[in-house]
Amino acid sequence: MTGIRRLAQHLDISIGTVSRALNGRPDVNEETRKRVLEAAAELGYVPNQSGRSLRQGTTNIIGFMMQTGAEITGQGDTFFMSVFDGVQTVFARHHLDLVALLCSSQEDPDDYLRRVVARGFADGLILSATQRHDPRLEFLAKRKIPFATLGRSLTDVGQPWLDLDFEGMAQTSIDRLVAKGHRRIAVTRPHDDTNLGYLFVDQAAGALAAHGLSMDPDLVFRSTPNEAGGYQIARDLLSKQDRPTAIVLVNETNAIGFYRGMNEAGLQPGRDIAIIGRHSPQSHFLSPSLTGFSLSRRDLGIALAETLLATMPAFSHFYPNAELRKIWREELIEGESDAFTLPV
Template sequence: MKGIRQLADHLSISTGTVSRALNGKADVNAETRKRVLEAAEKLGYVPNQAGRSLRQGVTGTVGLILSQDASIGAGSENFFPRVIDGLQQALSRHGLDLVLLLRPRGEKQDEFLRRMVARRIVDALIITSTRVYDPRFPFLTKSGMPFVALGRSETSRPENRWADLDFEGIAERAVTRLFERGHRQIALAGPRPDANLGALFLKGYRRGLDSCGLTFDPDLVFQSDGQEAGGYEIGSRILESKHRPSAIVLNAEMMSIGLYRRLGEAGLTPGKDLAIIAERESPVGRFLSPRLTCFRIDAAALGCSLGEMLLSTLPAFAEQYADVPRQQIWPFDLVEGESDPPLQA
């Protein structure tokens, strides 16, 4: 195995040039970078990461904070794996590694974050599961730790970088679609109110009702866990309702599995007896009967964009990614299913 000095001697260039090429610095031309990378692979170059970290004060890693709770994927079985794939695509261009920092069950978000920042085991952080009022934004800003957020917050500042899904637009469009199909009693299923995605979803739902001339009824808003069990629970509550809705918009697509089962146990048919639209596409929706109507998000592209936002916060890459937006609301596409047919008279 060769070190950086042996690699530089082999190529007859300075160790500084080799170092900058290996670290993806913008001041090294493409031809030189290619020569260095090819020679490093051929000669079996292995960097002394521990020594480099001590000299430069960097680890070459980025931490993605996730929770071990059931809500880790915001109700989606494949959302975060695709986001992670996109993140790795962006970070690997510059030799940066992505590590998962799993918050233990029961430990508060803020306490876990403070512990990770104090240990300085990564160069930058990606936070998730944002809240309406989220003290992690001002804390990270004050600490000097570079970060981006997957999600918005009322406490984020203009200089903070975040990417989020268009929860408001999804909810509003779902309500409008159901209204146009004859539904007037449209329910909403969402997470706890302190989660910012839940607040945004509720805001879009109410905006959709207003645009259709419908009155908001708090009894038609159901809060529960975004997994299968939550959908089953909501199904039971709907069956017990005095004024049963004819349609429902689900904030988490995994809820549909439990909801379908509960309706079936009661002798009701999803789609026919209760029109259903879910927030986000997942593999299970294609195999439900009737096939679930939902919205498609390019989660890998979202992850790549989030990674580029993060790179723009790091001094070594700030100039290269200067044109990357600081904040972005990610678009969606409707996936036509069979779970929300026109209301039968």
């Protein structure tokens, strides 16, 4: 005799009543419920999730999909971990089990997701690193699986998303650099098809145009979103004959490598080239200090979790007026890396 049956026998009531008591159903005497709850605690009863899942067709699991692997590891740096931490705190409130689904770089993300879904692994999903055209979104929408994404995509299936304000960062950065007298300004974008690259570069081009400047295609650097990418950008940039005087680094970790590249060439950030980047836990240890955008990753995770729950029928009433799509603004922290002012 095991599980709920044992509990029922111990209390000399039916398993149906026990189940109802435990699940907070209204049609059970409060006195009875109290006895059940006490007995459950005493006997250390924990409902078998397989049984529940089989019966209800629900797993009580939410999956947070991220990517890993040699080339990407730098990217993830700890960004997604921190966001995950925020997500976790929200889901814990609802007794949902949150797990991280790390898709190896060895595997195609679309295939990976298909496997996860086919297996009926999770009741809901959070996707990160969304691509400009992302088949995963259509796939999930077709399967009617609730999900939210961290990052916009052109593939819009009406899912909730949160994203960083890449347009705002581009605009602010360009305005700021132009005001300091810069005319040749380089920008960066991820090597892959992530949407933020387009958002960022397009907005930067627009901002330049508003100042009567134009974007030199030769000054748009594609790189892997990690330290090595930043280093590569520095190498590429410094090898150009007509070197730009400023650069905007879109990835949080690029600055580390970029600094290294400059140092090797005997150049100093903020003196020889102005840099505006984005902050990460590591970037606070750069010298000279980085001028860059910063945000609370954990708060972002909390908001992300809430947008997902707001679209899941079982939880939506907890978040009646959650913003389903939101641009998350970052704060500019002024450092020394863009300190110098050019003669106009």
